[in-house]
Amino acid sequence: MVYHYTQCCRRRIITLEEVQQFLESGGTLLDARSTGRFSGTDPEPREGLSSGHIKGSVSVPFASLFDTKGCFKSPKKLGDLLDPFMHGSDVGVTCGSGVTACIIAAAIQHAADHGCLSGEASQKLPRLYDGAWTEWASSGQSIEKL
Numbered sequence: 488m489v490y491h492y493t494q495c496c497r498r499r500i501i502t503l504e505e506v507q508q509f510l511e512s513g514g515t516l517l518d519a520r521s522t523g524r525f526s527g528t529d530p531e532p533r534e535g536l537s538s539g540h541i542k543g544s545v546s547v548p549f550a551s552l553f554d555t556k557g558c559f560k561s562p563k564k565l566g567d568l569l570d571p572f573m574h575g576s577d578v579g580v581t582c583g584s585g586v587t588a589c590i591i592a593a594a595i596q597h598a599a600d601h602g603c604l605s606g607e608a609s610q611k612l613p614r615l616y617d618g619a620w621t622e623w624a625s626s627g628q629s630i631e632k633l
Contacts (some may be wrong), residue, residue, distance in 0.1 A: 501579050501616040503626060508541040509614075512574035517613070519549040519587040520620065527632030531583065533621060539630040541623055549590040565594050566603025573608030585617030610622065617618055 501509050510516060518540055523529025525546040527539040540546070551568065554560050572578065580588035592613045599609045624630060
């Protein structure tokens with residue numbers, strides 16, 4: 488079976504070719520990978536793939552969104568953590584392969600649903616760069632390390 492994106496769904500996705508334009512136009516790209524993988528100090532789980540990050544992206548490790556029981560932190564705590572990143576022209580999420588980035592997207596929605604994001608931030612739906620770090624690092628794009 489072949490699935491086709493509707494135009495609505497397509498606007499929620501960022502492609503490899505769009506990442507640079509997204510960042511240059513004031514978008515904020517939140518990376519869900521661990522701090523070590525983001526900074527380039529820990530290896531990637533995929534053999535041969537360099538660690539580091541997309542220049543201009545921001546580290547928001549998905550584990551930081553959970554409490555000690557493995558549940559999302561309270562909407563207030565999520566809002567406090569995420570709101571500072573929500574005021575660019577657009578917000579995107581990414582990770583290693585496009586899966587854990589969705590945790591950030593769900594946390595944003597959870598905080599917004601409870602009124603814990605300020606102003607315009609509460610109305611923003613994040614976009615997903617689902618090619619993620621695996622696509623970026625294996626396609627010869629520039630890699631930044633801290």
